[in-house]
């Protein structure tokens with residue numbers, strides 16, 4: 001925005017027929033916009049020709065400016081400092097430029113002997129808004145044994161994308177119940193889909209896409225965790241599930257247990273973001289109780305195909321998917337009669353319809369029917385009647401994804417609340433000065449930090465173990481943390497809602513993220529194993545493992 005104005009130039013545009021306002025030293029022409037302003041036109045006219053920054057920030061959050069700037073901003077005041085030139089390539093993590101709203105931060109001197117201690121890594125530069133507990137502590141100069149410069153570089157890359165192309169649109173997409181295909185495609189091109197496979201190594205053999213800021217050979221599970229975490233800053237389960245809800249649970253079983261010919265045929269296009277895949281397990285009558293699934297697959301007499309008939313319900317992304325990683329019954333022996341088949345929409349007999357749900361609107365929750373779908377035996381994932389094992393191995397990855405999202409959504413609730421509490425005044429005080437509000441924030445923060453520390457430690461264990469070892473040894477703890485993170489999310493959404501009051505009861509606006517997340521809670525507390533099932537499993541499974549280790553009771 002090259003045009004500059006003096007305050008006096010702006011002052012003359014103070015009537016309905018030519019109405020300009022100033023926000024943060026930028027000049028906006030709201031003449032045409034005033035009639036559509038949701039807050040009314042009179043309120044704009046009252047500040048016509050003036051600096052309306054104070055009033056603007058009282059009623060809006062940052063997203064509004066980002067969204068309307070291209071349309072309404074006509075220039076800046078001559079008093080506004082010129083922005084620093086943007087680096088051409090992503091800045092190395094040690095020189096990540098603070099955003100204009102960031103405060104300058106003086107890094108405390110590090111004890112010289114810290115570098116001699118191998119266990120203590122150098123801290124990374126401060127990043128983000130530096131609100132305590134609103135980001136993981138390693139963003140805020142605290143020591144970390146898990147994250148290094150490659151993680152910091154990925155963080156900068158993803159956050160830049162989110163800020164520039166995603167954040168301002170999330171509400172609109174959620175209301176429209178869809179995310180543009182171009183965003184999913186970008187997930188492929190940016191190498192993010194490949195990085196989210198839950199594999200210990202970046203799958204260079206299946207894709208040419210690379211993550212710009214992280215060399216493929218350095219990719220680890222903490223990069224994957226960070227990627228999901230940063231995507232979740234959107235504050236929309238619908239957005240995150242649209243991008244990774246189906247893919248993140250539908251693709252890994254194929255890559256891990258599918259025949260090489262099948263993997264090589266379908267996975268590259270999926271990783272490129274050109275084709276979509278989902279996981280179809282749950283049925284109208286069987287959720288966590290997977291041993292009772294009834295969708296049947298009968299082998300043809302010539303042994304070359306399965307004929308699949310049955311229904312699947314609450315299938316994330318189903319309406320948009322080309323491929324369905326599907327649990328089917330191939331014999332009547334309970335959990336020993338399940339198999340997993342990769343069903344392709346192009347085979348015919350596959351119908352999908354959108355389900356209207358309480359939350360995660362843009363995720364495409366789907367009811368699927370299979371009618372005499374003829375599936376070649378080459379599409380069997382794993383061995384016949386051993387599908388239960390494939391499904392179980394997948395659950396850890398699914399649950400960890402849910403945990404990461406829930407913890408970040410809890411942080412979003414906390415962050416939005418603490419920002420709002422620092423500007424909203426009641427009874428002559430800012431909300432933050434009321435102890436009852438600080439108590440709410442403290443209860444949110446303690447649960448967020450406890451959950452996140454457990455998450456980091458479990459990711460580290462996963463990084464060190466094989467999938468099978470992790471499935472056996474960590475299944476209990478991961479189930480426990482899933483329940484911990486969903487209850488934390490529910491708590492934070494509720495408390496944030498109390499802090500925002502009516503603003504989180506109506507959709508959109510300042511409390512919009514809270515209203516949406518409050519509706520999204522159940523989409524996390526129920527699927528992937530409900531809280532009740534998770535808590536029970538956490539003890540049962542852990543006891544079983546520790547008995548095998550030689551536990552003495």
Ligand code: HEM
Pocket residue numbers: 021023028030037038039040043044047052055056059060061064068072503508509510
């Ligand atoms: C660039 C200028 C502005 C734009 C683009 C804008 C945009 C919007 C939008 C999109 C909303 C709907 C609620 C939301 O999504 O947050 C809104 C609501 C509102 N705006 Fe503005 N606005 C501008 C300036 C102002 C100014 C200067 C004032 C006050 C002097 C103001 C007062 C309000 C009020 C009171 C509401 C209703 C808030 C509520 O529902 O709680 N706006 N505005």
